[in-house]
Amino acid sequence: MAVEPASQVSTDDIHVPPVAVLGGGSFGTALASIASSGGARVRQWMRDATLVDHVNTHRINHRYLPEFRIHPDVVASSDLAWVLDQAQLVLIAIPSGGFRQVVRQAAPHFSDDAILVSTTKGIETDSFLLMSQILEQETGSAHIGVLSGPNLAAEIAQGHLSASVIASDDEQTRSRVQAALSCDHFRVYASNDRYGVEMGGALKNIYAIAVGMAAALGMGENTRSMLMTRALAEMSRFAVAQGASPMTFLGLAGVGDLIVTCSSNLSRNYRVGYAMGEGRTLEGAIDALGQVAEGVNTVSLIVKRASEENIYMPLATGLYRVMFEGVAPRDMATALMRSEQSSDVEFTLPREDTRRAQQQTAARDIPS
Numbered sequence: 001m002a003v004e005p006a007s008q009v010s011t012d013d014i015h016v017p018p019v020a021v022l023g024g025g026s027f028g029t030a031l032a033s034i035a036s037s038g039g040a041r042v043r044q045w046m047r048d049a050t051l052v053d054h055v056n057t058h059r060i061n062h063r064y065l066p067e068f069r070i071h072p073d074v075v076a077s078s079d080l081a082w083v084l085d086q087a088q089l090v091l092i093a094i095p096s097g098g099f100r101q102v103v104r105q106a107a108p109h110f111s112d113d114a115i116l117v118s119t120t121k122g123i124e125t126d127s128f129l130l131m132s133q134i135l136e137q138e139t140g141s142a143h144i145g146v147l148s149g150p151n152l153a154a155e156i157a158q159g160h161l162s163a164s165v166i167a168s169d170d171e172q173t174r175s176r177v178q179a180a181l182s183c184d185h186f187r188v189y190a191s192n193d194r195y196g197v198e199m200g201g202a203l204k205n206i207y208a209i210a211v212g213m214a215a216a217l218g219m220g221e222n223t224r225s226m227l228m229t230r231a232l233a234e235m236s237r238f239a240v241a242q243g244a245s246p247m248t249f250l251g252l253a254g255v256g257d258l259i260v261t262c263s264s265n266l267s268r269n270y271r272v273g274y275a276m277g278e279g280r281t282l283e284g285a286i287d288a289l290g291q292v293a294e295g296v297n298t299v300s301l302i303v304k305r306a307s308e309e310n311i312y313m314p315l316a317t318g319l320y321r322v323m324f325e326g327v328a329p330r331d332m333a334t335a336l337m338r339s340e341q342s343s344d345v346e347f348t349l350p351r352e353d354t355r356r357a358q359q360q361t362a363a364r365d366i367p368s
């Protein structure tokens with residue numbers, strides 16, 4: 001289904017700062033059209049020259065978002081310098097595996113004071129850095145932000161009402177992105193917890209795989225609710241231990257994104273989990289998907305870090321063992337059900353308090 005531009009503002013009528021989108025996948029394509037509907041000059045960089053021709057000729061990204069008619073004013077190109085020329089806002093939608101390399105290539109062409117925003121929900125393997133931290137390292141810019149939230153590209157493309165979060169400690173970055181991307185069907189909320197928002201986006205992918213797997217195994221709605229709520233507890237526990245605000249997980253980039261990704265077959269992470277739940281191998285599930293599912297890499301990184309820092313992550317660890325160590329999903333589910341009975345909301349009742357009370361009860365119950 002094609003989406004008409006939300007407002008037909010001519011670039012001649014008002015000055016809207018030029019926008020560059022880096023990445024020719026589904027999210028970059030959806031964002032480029034949103035920015036264009038606000039009247040900005042939008043150039044989208046993609047490395048594949050054949051896709052560039054197709055997009056510019058047919059207004060369709062047949063490889064990644066085939067149902068969507070791209071805004072007539074978006075111009076695709078594989079010339080990075082041209083795309084970035086005079087761009088005041090740069091949105092980067094490159095999977096985490098290629099993010100640093102693209103930023104490094106692009107950095108010499110960034111305009112002074114350009115606002116640089118990552119939309120990528122992943123973690124760099126070797127460094128454990130989030131994408132905005134890579135942007136900081138590679139550019140030293142003071143105008144760095146993260147856009148994250150419940151934003152399935154295919155739904156944005158269909159014009160479904162959606163919202164996202166721009167997170168930055170730079171006020172100008174927040175307000176510029178809100179101005180550039182808000183339209184009839186897309187709203188942008190602001191946050192100053194860049195780390196929490198970005199970590200939320202990366203972590204929820206792990207649990208989408210787990211819920212997809214459970215769905216394929218025929219779980220009930222109680223089970224889905226339990227998994228998602230405990231996922232939220234686990235995500236916030238991890239992120240808070242690394243410096244995030246727990247409050248961020250009540251917002252769109254926390255529970256909001258977790259809900260959509262754990263509920264929709266449009267989520268690539270959910271689909272990988274579903275395929276494994278149906279009995280495919282991990283490799284088979286990834287091949288069948290043909291697109292990036294960031295959670296596959298993120299789960300390994302998080303489980304390693306959680307183990308190093310002694311952070312309790314039973315769901316992520318259980319999923320890792322199913323995905324990479326051949327443990328049967330049903331056996332893992334049973335093991336998890338029989339594991340420690342913990343606190344519901346640890347920010348009100350700390351896990352340690354529950355554990356201590358259980359130990360005291362057990363000691364009292366031992367017959368002398």
Ligand SMILES: NC(=O)C1=CN([C@@H]2O[C@H](COP(=O)(O)OP(=O)(O)OC[C@H]3O[C@@H](n4cnc5c(N)ncnc54)[C@H](O)[C@@H]3O)[C@@H](O)[C@H]2O)C=CC1
Pocket residue numbers: 023024025026027028046047048064093094095096097098099101102119120121122151152153154291292294
């Ligand atoms: N698709 C979605 O619904 C959403 C995706 N995201 C995030 O956006 C990021 C990008 O995802 P999608 O656009 O969905 O991916 P995609 O799988 O649709 O496309 C990836 C694009 O990146 C390009 N690419 C990959 N490695 C590259 C490299 N080294 N150099 C240049 N280009 C490279 C590919 O050619 C392709 O054009 C991911 O981190 C994802 O988590 C965030 C919100 C929503």
Ligand SMILES: O=C(CO)COP(=O)(O)O
Pocket residue numbers: 121149150151152153205208257260261266267268269270292293294
């Ligand atoms: O982040 C997303 C929705 O907010 C997209 O999720 P997937 O990468 O699982 O498709």
